[in-house]
Amino acid sequence: MSQTRNTRKSHGMVTAQDVAKEAGVSLTTVSRSFSEAGLVSKQTRDRVLSVANQLGYSPNIAARVLASRRSRLIGLMVNNFDDPENLNLFRYVSAEAQKRNFHAILFNTSPDRQEAGLDSMESAMLHQVDGLLVSATRLEPAIIARCASQDKRIVIVGRKSRRPEFSSVYCDNEDGAAQVADDFFAKGVQRPAFVGGSPTASVSLERRDGFVKRIEELYGFQPIVREAGSNDYAKGFATAKALLDLPKPPDAYFCSSDLLAIGVTDAISEADSVKTGERPLVVGFGRTMLSRLKAYDLASVALPMEEMVRTATSHLIDTLGDARTGPTKIVFPCELMSPEARK
Structure with a gap:
């Protein structure tokens, strides 16, 4: 590796063009290796990521957001941090999002502060999330209006939506x-x-x-x-x-x-x-x-909480930016389990 590359690496100056040249691929292939892995073969993507690691290259997320108007981030809003199941909820969302080359971020709308929900919405907008999964029991009208003004898709998970414009995934x-x-x-x-x-x-x-x-x-x-x-x-x-x-x-x-x-x-x-x-x-x-x-x-x-959450996450990602897809309701069955039947 040349002295120029080492200097660039030490000063954080490595660009996508450097990675493309070193890996012997196009600039588009480099971009897709980081953002649309399904469009690049595993062998090519592995080579690109290996070269990027050697050169010390990290994609400029902010620039990508400005260019594509997509951050590949989705938010999960909850309002009860005392409930230990919210950890599993976020784990399922994160796992499913990563399968689709997205990432998830958690927002707390706990009612311990009057403006907590709005603060979380400001944070969500700051992070430029593409859409929101909402497990919180209530959404403030200001949050709904803000999402509508910025074309942020909302999917309610774990309960029926009280508003006809939102999809929801829940159990019977x-x-x-x-x-x-x-x-x-x-x-x-x-x-x-x-x-x-x-x-x-x-x-x-x-x-x-x-x-x-x-x-x-x-x-x-x-x-x-x-x-x-x-x-x-x-x-x-x-x-x-x-x-x-x-x-x-x-x-x-x-x-x-x-x-x-x-x-x-x-x-x-x-x-x-x-x-x-x-x-x-x-x-x-x-x-x-x-x-x-x-x-x-x-x-x-x-x-089936894991299946419900993964389904809601996939549905959110599938409908991002697609105005033709209207709201839908996806209902899962429940089953009473006796103690002796538990595994």
Whole structure:
């Protein structure tokens, strides 16, 4: 390697033209090796990347964005960093995006600050994301307007979209909840109860409505319904404590999430230390890591989260810049899993 190349490398002056000349390929091939790998053979791409590494070349992302108006970045917006499943959510998005030669970035719209959502939107625009996956329970109107003005595609993941212009990928919450009601009835439950999260979260409301409707069909009366206020362990614990103090407490609890169900389970365990009697049933939703812990042995409604998230990511990427593609709804089935059926 020449002294000129070494000097360029040490001062960060290596260009795509240098890589093309050294690798014996065109400038277009160099560009595609970094941005559109599917259009270049593996052998050629490996050679280009090897030469680029030797020369110390890195593509100018900012210049690429200005030239193509595409950053090949997608954003994931969540609003509950206390939920450990959000880590898996981002992992699935990142993995699927990288398969398509895109990258993902995470934005927090947690309500601990009044302007958090708007701050995240400003950050998303600053990073020039091409589109957004939204797992947050609510999108501020200002965010929606900003995305529309800049032609940013939005796909809602994990719940139905309340706006007709957005695609959404979600599971059949009502059917999953109805399966829990059927299971309670088959096991002879007499006083079923539902513990939900936020009273405005569509996912929690769908699970509540599906459960209540099926209980009414099977029993001829409504179950006990309590809204914890949010998808939070402490809120689930406190809600269960109040229900356990009733003259005739529930003998089965269906919770709109596994996190709530764990709080309910711990409240029951604490009560069991001073009371005797048959232990109530507890069922969660999501079949998350928490539900699979041996310490809890929790039944849960399973949903294909990885498949849902990967599908949403691919759908977002497929529709970027394609005005002909209208919004769509992709629905996945749920299945109640007993503790003994878990793997």
